[in-house]
Amino acid sequence: MTWLVTGGAGYIGSHVVRALTAAGLGAVVIDDLSSGHPGFVPDDVPFVRASILDAEAVRHALTGHAVDGVIHVAGFKYAGVSVERPLHTYTQNVTGTVTLLQQMAETGVDKIVFSSSAAVYGAPDVDLVTEDTPKQPASPYGESKLVAEWLLADQAKARDSFVHTSLRYFNVVGSGHPRLYDTSPHNLFPIVFDTLLAGGTPTIFGDDYDTPDGTNVRDYVHVADLAAAHVVAATRLAAGRAVEPAYNLGSGDGSSVREIMTAMARATKIDFTPAIGARRPGDPDRIVANGDLAARDLDWTMRHDLLDMVTSAWQARQAATEAPRPAAQ
Numbered sequence: 001m002t003w004l005v006t007g008g009a010g011y012i013g014s015h016v017v018r019a020l021t022a023a024g025l026g027a028v029v030i031d032d033l034s035s036g037h038p039g040f041v042p043d044d045v046p047f048v049r050a051s052i053l054d055a056e057a058v059r060h061a062l063t064g065h066a067v068d069g070v071i072h073v074a075g076f077k078y079a080g081v082s083v084e085r086p087l088h089t090y091t092q093n094v095t096g097t098v099t100l101l102q103q104m105a106e107t108g109v110d111k112i113v114f115s116s117s118a119a120v121y122g123a124p125d126v127d128l129v130t131e132d133t134p135k136q137p138a139s140p141y142g143e144s145k146l147v148a149e150w151l152l153a154d155q156a157k158a159r160d161s162f163v164h165t166s167l168r169y170f171n172v173v174g175s176g177h178p179r180l181y182d183t184s185p186h187n188l189f190p191i192v193f194d195t196l197l198a199g200g201t202p203t204i205f206g207d208d209y210d211t212p213d214g215t216n217v218r219d220y221v222h223v224a225d226l227a228a229a230h231v232v233a234a235t236r237l238a239a240g241r242a243v244e245p246a247y248n249l250g251s252g253d254g255s256s257v258r259e260i261m262t263a264m265a266r267a268t269k270i271d272f273t274p275a276i277g278a279r280r281p282g283d284p285d286r287i288v289a290n291g292d293l294a295a296r297d298l299d300w301t302m303r304h305d306l307l308d309m310v311t312s313a314w315q316a317r318q319a320a321t322e323a324p325r326p327a328a329q
Contacts (some may be wrong), residue, residue, distance in 0.1 A: 002026030004067045004109075006100065008045075009036030011182045012115065012172055015227035016046055016071055018180075028049065028065040031074065031202055032060065040180055052096040055141070058103040065086035069111030069238060072100060072232055075144075078186050093144035094151075101155050111237045112152065113230055116291055117165040118219070120146040123282065129289045131168075131246055138282070153245060163237050167229060169221055169249040170289060174309040175316035176224030178204030182313065187262070190280055192315045196270050206258050206279035209286075211287065215257040217286040219250050222304035222312070224263050226297050232298045247298060250289025255306050267310040 002019055005014040010030030013036065020027040021042065032051040035158050041047045046065055050057030050189050052074050061067065076082065076092040097114075104112065119142030120135045136141045152164040173189050175181050193201045207214040229249055236243055261274045294300035304312070 013073040014040035019227035072113040079139040079141040086140040090210040112160040165243040166246040170219035174222040181316035217254040247294040248289040250291040254288035263310040
């Protein structure tokens with residue numbers, strides 16, 4: 001069985017590709033390299049360099065490699081930037097998904113695992129987010145992910161054979177392979193690593209929240225655990241087993257920003273005391289997702305603790321520092 005991984009040259013997608021091949025499944029990648037890297041795709045995995053907005057390229061990827069299903073990871077993933085670029089966000093995440101679904105329908109591919117986001121919940125006033133928590137996205141990014149979930153649900157009503165599930169998660173960190181690391185300029189781990197490597201001091205934005213140590217508590221999951229859950233979801237769809245429309249891939253307890261900084265100092269062996277800055281508007285005290293449904297159906301579990309997450313991310317980042325940094329093209 002072969003799966004097309006959209007966005008398979010990106011940080012998360014490339015881990016999904018390796019999880020597929022490790023499970024003995026075939027993988028094909030389509031990626032426009034707007035934020036991905038060709039070096040993240042294994043040499044023996046077919047790679048179609050194109051946007052999912054390109055219907056002909058999507059069709060070629062599906063039919064040229066006898067694809068059985070799709071793991072849809074591609075998308076514009078920057079929530080903050082999406083506020084400034086809403087039309088771009090909707091084009092990439094909604095129109096792109098429409099194009100993908102159209103080509104799947106025309107080529108008879110009827111299975112999809114969608115890499116969604118906990119951004120569909122916005123900033124809920126609950127300590128533990130479940131799949132039933134009201135969907136109130138706070139950015140065009142979160143809205144676009146929710147619309148894409150609606151598209152899957154509507155397509156399932158229109159196509160009897162069409163099966164799908166969506167995986168929602170907050171912050172993805174760590175590395176499952178020394179060649180793969182997070183290159184996003186907007187994510188916490190790369191920001192802290194780059195600051196430390198430049199000799200600077202990382203900043204915690206607010207230390208007076210209603211949490212045990214006064215700093216925000218957020219959900220962090222290891223990218224290898226996340227990738228494994230995508231593969232289990234895919235194999236469950238392929239086997240015709242029942243799935244929920246959506247699953248939270250959550251830790252259930254979360255980590256505070258101060259705990260992350262402490263783990264950063266330990267993993268990097270760079271002794272630092274983070275600076276304390278002002279709170280950022282709208283930052284809630286705590287957002288953590290419950291992963292019980294995914295544990296029941298997708299073998300979801302937190303196989304890596306916070307130090308594992310930080311250490312693996314740091315090791316991959318150091319390896320990247322010693323080698324030429326892959327350029328998004």
